[in-house]
Amino acid sequence: MTAAAAHETCYKHPRCNRTPSFQACLTAADGPVRVNFDANLCATHLGDVVQMLARKAREHGFVDGHVTVSIIDPPPPVPRLPSPHLWHRSQVGFAFASIALTG
Numbered sequence: 001m002t003a004a005a006a007h008e009t010c011y012k013h014p015r016c017n018r019t020p021s022f023q024a025c026l027t028a029a030d031g032p033v034r035v036n037f038d039a040n041l042c043a044t045h046l047g048d049v050v051q052m053l054a055r056k057a058r059e060h061g062f063v064d065g066h067v068t069v070s071i072i073d074p075p076p077p078v079p080r081l082p083s084p085h086l087w088h089r090s091q092v093g094f095a096f097a098s099i100a101l102t103g
Contacts, residue, residue, distance in 0.1 A: 011039040012049055018042030023072050026053040028065025028101055035062055040072065050099065057101050069097040 010016040020040035028035050035057070041049050046069065053067050071094045 010042040010045055012041060012045035016042060016045065018044060021072060022046045023070045024050050024053055025068045025070065026057055026065065027068070028057045028062035030061045030064070033062075035060075035065075054099060054101055063101050065101045067099045067101070068095050069099075070095045 010018050010020050020042055022041045022043065024039050024041060024046065026035065026037045037053065039049055039053075050067050050069060057063070057065060057067075
């Protein structure tokens with residue numbers, strides 16, 4: 001079972017009009033500080049964003065965590081949302097990969 005994408009377009013770039021089919025979720029910690037970010041992505045931008053999330057987490061000292069990649073369903077046909085490029089945590093899709101962050 002997969003979840004429906006909440007945004008109609010890919011997170012990577014405002015001009016990418018591809019429907020998101022994947023979600024990358026960063027979950028990491030640095031001591032008591034935790035971070036969680038999600039991005040809905042098209043297949044073209046999935047690899048770039050997964051690498052970017054892992055790199056940014058390491059740069060900020062968050063090495064206890066992982067990036068999980070899930071398959072998500074396309075969004076239902078609804079009017080365009082005012083800001084389709086926000087992080088959000090409302091979806092759970094079929095997770096097919098989990099990449100551990102290393103120092």
